[in-house]
Amino acid sequence: MYYGIIRSFKKERKVVAIILAAGRSRRLGKLADSIPKPLIVVGDRPLLQHQLDIIGQCGIREAIIVVGYKKEKIVETFGKEYNGVNLIYVTNDIYYKTNTVYSLWLTREYFKDTEFLYFNADVLAHPEIVKRLLGSSKENLMAVERKECGAEEVKVMCESDGRIKRIGKELNPVECEGEFVGIAKFSRGMNSDFVDKLEEVINEGGEQNFFEEAVDRLLPQHCIYMEDITELPVVEIDFPEDLEFARNVVYPRINP
16 A cells, blocks of 8 residues: 555656746857847757756656746747646846846745756756756755866855755855756755745845855755766856857767
8 A cells, every 4th residue: 555655646746847048148249149048059959948858858747937038039939838848937027137046036936835946048968967856865956067166157065975065156166066057956845945045135135146045045954965967968058168068069978
């Protein structure tokens, strides 16, 4: 009888994906003047399509996409459903003066009572990264690439068991394990507090902060671990050289 209950629970597991795709992407220059960054083509399809394909492969049937800059182009491209994934669009009307902490807060009604997969829309990643996060017994996980980091990367400091004790751009790179690559899994049990921390940052005037500021404030109360994905191809596309790396190195490794 107990095995039957466990099997039923697994079948009923609900995970939503939240993809932040509102930003202007000024650092890409003219490459993002006519289209939003999530629609830039890498290989045979747009960045966002790569992510939706992974989400569908992993059995997630609902994705919340936060749009802003040239939002109509994203909506027109994907519509209300893509490859079995129901798409819900949330608009950040002030994307030009806010950041990911605000965009994620806008989706709070969709994730506060459920497990969710977090995606930055400018990430090209191997599907195995998401499969590892979803398949792990750890409830809260952030994908981390072990590397030497500079000022630009969102860095993580960890305990010996992989529990994250600090996260942020301002951390001393020498003390950090590596870079958070923009993909994470967060549990239902933590998300009420998560919403509170997002609101706390915003109410303090931090709407231009990254969402990792809220995560950093959760760490004393909640266990969030790093998932080491160093051997898997992934890149967050911020600059033209990142796009070149995505097209010439990461994409061929994902699609050999």
